[in-house]
Amino acid sequence: MATRLGLGLPQMRQYSLGTDVPDVARAAERIGYTSLWVFERALFPEPATQGLYGMDGVPWPDQYRNVADPLVTLTLAASATERAELGSSVLVAPLHVPFQLAKALASLDAASGGRVLAGLGTGWSLDEYAASSVRPFEERGKSLDEIIEVCRAVWGPDPVVYDGTLTKIASAVVGPKPVRPIPVLLAAGNRRAFRRLVDHADGWLPAGFSAQQVGAQWRQLRELAEERGRTRPIRTVLRVNTDRTAKAYEGADRRSFQGSVDQIVADLVEFAELGMDEILIDLQGSARDAQELTDAAAEVFEKARAAGF
Numbered sequence: 001m002a003t004r005l006g007l008g009l010p011q012m013r014q015y016s017l018g019t020d021v022p023d024v025a026r027a028a029e030r031i032g033y034t035s036l037w038v039f040e041r042a043l044f045p046e047p048a049t050q051g052l053y054g055m056d057g058v059p060w061p062d063q064y065r066n067v068a069d070p071l072v073t074l075t076l077a078a079s080a081t082e083r084a085e086l087g088s089s090v091l092v093a094p095l096h097v098p099f100q101l102a103k104a105l106a107s108l109d110a111a112s113g114g115r116v117l118a119g120l121g122t123g124w125s126l127d128e129y130a131a132s133s134v135r136p137f138e139e140r141g142k143s144l145d146e147i148i149e150v151c152r153a154v155w156g157p158d159p160v161v162y163d164g165t166l167t168k169i170a171s172a173v174v175g176p177k178p179v180r181p182i183p184v185l186l187a188a189g190n191r192r193a194f195r196r197l198v199d200h201a202d203g204w205l206p207a208g209f210s211a212q213q214v215g216a217q218w219r220q221l222r223e224l225a226e227e228r229g230r231t232r233p234i235r236t237v238l239r240v241n242t243d244r245t246a247k248a249y250e251g252a253d254r255r256s257f258q259g260s261v262d263q264i265v266a267d268l269v270e271f272a273e274l275g276m277d278e279i280l281i282d283l284q285g286s287a288r289d290a291q292e293l294t295d296a297a298a299e300v301f302e303k304a305r306a307a308g309f
Helices: 017-031 070-080 098-112 126-132 137-155 191-200 211-227 261-272 290-306
Strands: 004-008 035-038 085-088 116-121 160-163 168-172 184-186 235-241 278-282
Touching (some): 070 098, 137 160, 137 184, 184 191, 211 261, 261 290
Parallel strands (some): 004 278, 035 085
Antiparallel strands (some): 160 168
């Protein structure tokens, strides 16, 4: 089993951003996690226009009331670590001005010695789009397409030239440049998004709701890549949001990654058998503070390593 393990950084309101992010990042690297990750939640609408993930009647988790900016969080982690990759799963790209996002990611990659993974998605919240997006929600796919193109242009050789709908660069020197080409990974769950990934991205960011679902999507993605003649490998980083409990969860309604550390590790083994390159474990929601998060991360890592990771 060659699956690597990444850890979600503390971004929620029970953490002290300036001290806990560097402390947890250092500890995770020392424990053996190969990557550190953030997610984006721009705001918490009250009342919400729609349910969680756009599903009617599903409430937003209370922990989304206070989520730190992903790039600020990654910058804090970069300054405290030396080896771990620094990724977003996901950054809601159309909530950002393309040129500024491209330059921020390039600067972070330069500062960290070439460790950034640009994990991008289109998002689902109408309220976030109303507050912050560069284009309407209905144009989120086109916006993401242009953002990827702008990033590639800004990260590439000077002079940078780009003529798009959102961004126009006549001819300019733009620095700093990334240390190496920043991998672009995309959240994708339908054929249109899979096609964008196959044609324009380096990797896939699935979410671990069920092994059956992820396995089916992974097969579809590989079949499409073969159909479109892609020969480059697709890097896969699976996000799992855990609901850790002190004791084993006994209910028949148990979800994947819900329950004790032993249950979470058993689920990790099941998902790793799908052939994922890496699994990102987010433990922050159920931890009371940074020390509990660090202790849980250490226990999960040691038990996962004993299980063959």
